[in-house]
Amino acid sequence: xxxxxxxxxxxxxxxxxxxxxxxxxxxxxxxxxxxxxxxxxxxxxxxxxxxxxxxxxxxxxxxxxxxxxxxxxxxxxxxxxxxxxxxxxxxxxxxxxxxxxxxxxxxxxxxxxxxxxxxxxxxxxxxxxxxxxxxxxxxxxxxxxxxxxxxxxxxxxxxxxxxxxxxxxxxxxxxxxxxxxxxxxxxxxxxxxxxxxxxxxxxxxxxxxxxxxxxxxxxxxxxxxxxxxxxxxxxxxxxxxxxxxxxxxxxxxxxxxxxxxxxxxxxxxxxxxxxxxxxxxxxxxxxxxxxxxxxxxxxxxxxxxxxxxxxxxxxxxxxxxxxxxxxxxxxxxxxxxxxxxxxxxxxxxxxxxxxxxxxxxxxxxxxxxxxxxxxxxxxxxxxxxxxxxxxxxxxxxxxxxxxx
Amino acid sequence: xxxxxxxxxxxxxxxxxxxxxxxxxxxxxxxxxxxxxxxxxxxxxxxxxxxxxxxxxxxxxxxxxxxxxxxxxxxxxxxxxxxxxxxxxxxxxxxxxxxxxxxxxxxxxxxxxxxxxxxxxxxxxxxxxxxxxxxxxxxxxxxxxxxxxxxxxxxxxxxxxxxxxxxxxxxxxxxxxxxxxxxxxxxxxxxxxxxxxxxxxxxxxxxxxxxxxxxxxxxxxxxxxxx
Numbered sequence: 001x002x003x004x005x006x007x008x009x010x011x012x013x014x015x016x017x018x019x020x021x022x023x024x025x026x027x028x029x030x031x032x033x034x035x036x037x038x039x040x041x042x043x044x045x046x047x048x049x050x051x052x053x054x055x056x057x058x059x060x061x062x063x064x065x066x067x068x069x070x071x072x073x074x075x076x077x078x079x080x081x082x083x084x085x086x087x088x089x090x091x092x093x094x095x096x097x098x099x100x101x102x103x104x105x106x107x108x109x110x111x112x113x114x115x116x117x118x119x120x121x122x123x124x125x126x127x128x129x130x131x132x133x134x135x136x137x138x139x140x141x142x143x144x145x146x147x148x149x150x151x152x153x154x155x156x157x158x159x160x161x162x163x164x165x166x167x168x169x170x171x172x173x174x175x176x177x178x179x180x181x182x183x184x185x186x187x188x189x190x191x192x193x194x195x196x197x198x199x200x201x202x203x204x205x206x207x208x209x210x211x212x213x214x215x216x217x218x219x220x221x222x223x224x225x226x227x228x229x230x231x232x233x234x235x236x237x238x239x240x241x242x243x244x245x246x247x248x249x250x251x252x253x254x255x256x257x258x259x260x261x262x263x264x265x266x267x268x269x270x271x272x273x274x275x276x277x278x279x280x281x282x283x284x285x286x287x288x289x290x291x292x293x294x295x296x297x298x299x300x301x302x303x304x305x306x307x308x309x310x311x312x313x314x315x316x317x318x319x320x321x322x323x324x325x326x327x328x329x330x331x332x333x334x335x336x337x338x339x340x341x342x343x344x345x346x347x348x349x350x351x352x353x354x355x356x357x358x359x360x361x362x363x364x365x366x367x368x369x370x371x372x373x374x375x376x377x378x379x380x381x382x383x384x385x386x387x388x389x390x391x392x393x394x395x396x397x398x399x400x401x402x403x404x
Numbered sequence: 405x406x407x408x409x410x411x412x413x414x415x416x417x418x419x420x421x422x423x424x425x426x427x428x429x430x431x432x433x434x435x436x437x438x439x440x441x442x443x444x445x446x447x448x449x450x451x452x453x454x455x456x457x458x459x460x461x462x463x464x465x466x467x468x469x470x471x472x473x474x475x476x477x478x479x480x481x482x483x484x485x486x487x488x489x490x491x492x493x494x495x496x497x498x499x500x501x502x503x504x505x506x507x508x509x510x511x512x513x514x515x516x517x518x519x520x521x522x523x524x525x526x527x528x529x530x531x532x533x534x535x536x537x538x539x540x541x542x543x544x545x546x547x548x549x550x551x552x553x554x555x556x557x558x559x560x561x562x563x564x565x566x567x568x569x570x571x572x573x574x575x576x577x578x579x580x581x582x583x584x585x586x587x588x589x590x591x592x593x594x595x596x597x598x599x600x601x602x603x604x605x606x607x608x609x610x611x612x613x614x615x616x617x618x619x620x621x622x623x624x625x626x627x628x629x630x631x
Contacts, residue, residue, distance in 0.1 A: 004517040011505040303501045307515040308490020
């Protein structure tokens with residue numbers, strides 16, 4: 001029975017081909033927009049997850065509030081950890097290794113110009129980990145055991161001094177010579193952090209400044225599952241040491257990951273919400289087309305009723321027609337969405353490469369997305385043909401047969 | 405003695421409310437037997453169509469009862485009437501009223517489809533019926549590819565599809581040439597000879613005189629012309 005209805009519906013659509021195509025184009029565009037945005041969002045989620053999950057056993061402890069202000073090695077908040085904090089942390093069970101990031105400032109001189117610059121010292125191994133996602137403009141990371149080598153941010157290399165600094169160049173810091181072994185690529189928007197830094201090994205930093213102002217502590221845990229509880233323990237211990245409730249913030253990569261994923265999720269929801277407006281418009285289009293079709297086929301409906309079609313038969317024929325139209329639109333939309341998401345990614349990538357990030361983004365269309373798209377288009381088709389179908393079914397066979 | 409297929413008891417159809425009430429059909433009592441061949445004649449506006457619609461279960465009487473194959477259909481709802489139309493009545497219209505998107509075979513199958521007949525049985529039956537109306541070579545033609553006479557023959561095949569008790573034909577030859585008209589009448593008469601009840605609404609006296617019974621309607625009142 002349903003097959004017969006579907007056959008009738010299909011023939012009607014084919015009979016009004018250009019109108020059907022135009023109507024389903026609306027659905028196709030709506031679904032394309034949704035698919036593209038979902039694919040992009042999914043791609044972003046996965047890229048971020050991939051980037052961060054390799055660091056899932058890392059806990060970052062920062063002094064004085066929000067760790068994001070110091071994440072990336074930029075500014076210091078003026079509050080530092082003490083040696084006692086480090087010792088306390090080392091005593092906690094389940095921690096594999098602890099390393100620190102030191103912050104301070106010094107007088108840098110190059111090509112006859114002197115300026116005050118913030119200095120960051122950290123273990124070379126941590127350095128690679130922390131800046132792993134950043135492009136290098138030239139040179140490479142510091143090597144374990146090297147002395148008097150530094151890495152510099154892009155602005156320091158090109159903007160701070162009168163002349164550009166290149167790899168192998170010499171900068172005097174507090175009167176001592178350092179060789180530039182690597183220059184970071186320009187971070188641009190959202191990541192000013194590494195543009196203005198001078199990065200050196202902890203040993204050089206201590207030797208140079210005579211200070212050991214610890215602004216950040218990195219540690220790795222043995223078991224990723226313990227990360228959250230260890231983070232809490234550390235936070236409590238350090239806060240107690242300093243007699244402040246919110247002196248330290250211990251953040252696990254997992255929680256950063258969750259935050260980032262949440263942000264992307266919300267962003268995705270908003271974008272998809274906007275794209276859904278296209279679907280609403282498309283569903284009005286279907287309703288309009290179906291109403292026209294009902295009017296045009298008044299006679300046909302009457303004939304079918306006269307030869308024994310029930311209200312249900314007529315409703316079913318028209319609803320299937322709407323559903324067929326929109327699900328074909330949905331399938332076309334999915335195909336277009338595959339291309340759309342690729343195009344969108346290319347555009348985004350070119351933006352990001354301007355920003356100098358090596359972040360690898362590619363769109364991901366999951367089975368769930370496809371199923372969702374088909375379901376949504378089916379539902380849109382059914383809902384928007386309900387009223388036209390009801391109108392058709394309600395027609396009296398006499399009126400309809402008499403209709404010219 | 406053959407059984408009654410349609411019995412009407414004092415059926416009236418009125419439009420509007422008193423005092424502006426218009427009687428389209430007045431207190432009509434009819435008894436139509438299995439195998440009857442009846443012509444209903446009368447001028448336009450006499451109530452022919454109203455009677456046709458009532459007998460065909462397309463409409464309900466304002467008062468009175470209609471029995472089809474012994475069961476009262478005057479109080480049935482929309483869907484129950486649809487079932488009666490599907491099972492008991494075969495319609496033939498002046499303008500053929502085939503579904504333009506379906507070919508001849510599919511048009512004949514359609515009402516069997518609504519009746520829930522499975523697709524194999526349906527196709528077989530539809531082919532037989534189209535053979536009966538001499539259209540075996542036109543199975544896959546759309547209505548637009550058939551002549552008026554051919555379309556009307558497809559319509560006859562469709563009307564016969566669910567083995568109805570009654571064939572109701574509204575000016576079946578009104579839109580076709582004389583030769584095709586004669587052909588159509590012969591098919592209908594052959595069907596009648598096999599025991600099918602035929603009711604033809606017409607204003608063509610030549611057609612009417614071929615029937616066994618003629619009912620004349622004038623101002624909503626039905627009179628038997630000859631028995």
